[in-house]
Amino acid sequence: MITVNAIGDACPLPVVKTKKALENLEAPDMVEVFVDNETAVKNVTKFVSQTGKKAVSKKIEEGRYQILIDCTGNSEEKDGSKEIQPEKSGGCAENTGNAGGxxxxxxxxxxxxxxxxxxxxxxxxxxxxxxxxxxxxxxxxxxxxxxxxxxxxxxxxxxxxxxxxxxxxxxxxxxxxxxxxxxxxxxxxxxxxxxxxxxxxxxxxxxxxx
Structure with missing residues (x-):
């Protein structure tokens, strides 16, 4: 289990930390991200959905949320959690097919x-x-x-x-x-x-x- 602590981090650090954790995975594993507000939960889970992975989130206590990201290929819903369905979004597209940069x-x-x-x-x-x-x-x-x-x-x-x-x-x-x-x-x-x-x-x- 890889743990990302984004408690107290302002936007966009929770997403940035999550992105780096996913990129640095050397083998299939679970990644857990801790944040302290619902907006951060939504931002991180939306980013995860755009990568094609699944995530479940739950509120542990006031000001503390856990997001579990399944990078093993086996996704199971956890008690007290809810699966975050992928949202439609344009995302950050790479600069391809443009005449200029x-x-x-x-x-x-x-x-x-x-x-x-x-x-x-x-x-x-x-x-x-x-x-x-x-x-x-x-x-x-x-x-x-x-x-x-x-x-x-x-x-x-x-x-x-x-x-x-x-x-x-x-x-x-x-x-x-x-x-x-x-x-x-x-x-x-x-x-x-x-x-x-x-x-x-x-x-x-x-x-x-x-």
Whole structure:
């Protein structure tokens, strides 16, 4: 039995830890994942269903859930558990069949609309999740408020530096850096211009915008 402890981990760490555990299995075995909330249960079981494996989950106590993943080929329903049926989902498709590569465009230092604090947490989670994809994007474009993420003081620099090391091209709008007074504080990637941004988006096989 392989155990993954994701208690206290924020999204997307429970899924990332589960993914790594499944990839590192050297022989058929059971994998158990512990999480502390129902959202994490749903996220992990949905991911497992997309891999073609079966999972059962149960609430052990308040704030503690167990997810059992059968990697032996023999799936049995456990007492007090419920089998998680595969859900239909587009998932994270690999970049195949596209004329160009995948380009991520980020126009803000936060993700979505609503509470700014939550939006920043979501953006941090999004960029970390991006580093965990089997196929990384070809380029990431930062403009407007997103330009702040590539500069001194950003709490996502390590994730961006990791992707740059993996040959992901990181480009930040020079006009935006000038506007925010950040041109001398750029820490990762290089400065670009609006023509290159438009050209890159026009030639992309797929564009992802959080």
């Amino acid at each position: 995948t380009v991520v465009v980020i126009s803000s230092d936060r993700m979505g609309e609503g509470k700014d604090e939550l939006g920043k947490v979501l953006m941090k989670g999004f960029l970390f999740a991006l580093t965990q994809l089997d196929t990384l994007p070809e380029k990431i474009l930062f403009y407007n408020g997103g330009a702040q993420l590539t500069c001194e003081g950003s709490d996502v620099l390590k994730d961006l530096e990791f992707m740059q090391e993996q040959k992901v091209e990181i480009l930040t709008c020079g006009t935006c850096l000038d506007y925010y007074g950040l041109k001398e504080k750029l820490k990762v990637g290089s400065v670009t211009n609006m023509y290159t941004i438009v050209e890159t988006m026009a030639e992309a096989g797929k564009i992802i915008k959080p």
